Amino acid sequence: MATVAARRLLRPTSFTALSSARRFLSSNASPPPNRSSNTNSPVSFDWSDDEENPSAPPPTTPAKNPALPPPYDPFSKKPVVADPADPTNLQEIFHRMRTEGLADYAIKMFDGLSKDGLTHEALALFSVIKDKGAMPDVVAHTAVLEAYANAGPGHWRDAVRTYNRMLSTGVAPNAYTLAVLVKGLGASDRCAEAGKYLLDMLDRGMRPNVATCLAAFEAHVRMEKVEEGKLLLEEMKKKGFTLDEEAVRSSTVKRGHEYAKMTAIECLRCPC
Template identity: 75%
Template structure:
């Protein structure tokens, strides 16, 4: 971990003048022709998906006024502070997307690096920043995942937008990483879309990824809340057939050890 942290510090030293403009170009390409308006602003929300994608066009962005050369402090794996502060109002998508366009996604890239590193995916984490260092541009997976996570954080009403963002990510030829799919699974689970969450859990396994405890707990809790335990058991058997093994000790330490939900998850996963 110390080696990963040192490498991350080296990767954050240079500034990348093209990163903000590239991020703006990528994100603005997902704008819909008839965006909804945020209740907190008169400006349209630029990244809300439309049901009609045939007439999409890109609205030119104003020049960025962000100070591109100022990078955040290096990643510190021993810090207890969050790598990226949560927005004051996660439902204000207009403000969140505006910040992505004008400030770039360096903070979000650190958050992704942190998530991959904590799951033991140090090689993937360093590969992410190697792209930034070698090409001087933000990897597309960071931008797509940032938009996806904004939608899942905005609440259950936006779960379809999150799925559409993921689908367009794949259609664009951008490969998701374990952090991307974990964000999607947990977001769908929080919206009680258990069947959809289960589908992407299986996709993680098909892609050779190992869901972390928080991710698969979230999905199976959604099945228990929806009283779809039998469907959850079918999902579990499918996952076991792909090499998945639930960690009982980790599940016990990662859930609130009381109540119907805890008992239901333990019974579903371990039969106890």
């Protein structure tokens, strides 16, 4: 139901509500007085001072006059927001960010946070959109990070670079941001990096869900670094994190990665 409310907020159907939504999602809207520093600006993605430039430049300006999709159907089994047809076509994805806005990405973040029980954080995210009239910077940066993470192994450095730039500009990541990064690194077989940011989640007081943890462990198994995966889980235990064995057992993993699940359960049973 929380997702339904978010969808209604960003995708109204009445003319008055539509005009209001366009006013605070459009780049033409003037920033409100005392604008919060956690909202996006046209210079959020200036990569000019990086040593290496990403293969596809992220958007440099917000969207103009975003077109709102059809109303949300709470009974549909489809994902809250459809993934791009070709996640490797970064030019097209960034073009759509510029022209259609970040509403879809905000809804995905809201849905992800809500499913992990972080409803208060999800609602706080949308209160910025509703009350300040601007898209939070965490949504904009995470959208670019997610595009790189989903584009394949060749773009994992771009994903990490986006995350580091996010931190350097004073934008705090949330649990959804780091989950996207860990999953993307895991899918790219960057097991050491995936483990690093999994621990970063714990250091920030976040509790990674089972899918995020397994993404890192599966990468360790694929790269035949099971012992390193066990050490990672032990480090997580030292930080006070306990992975629920039943949740791991009942989770859905990719075909052929069942061993990763069994390895995690084996580590959970370890008395050390």
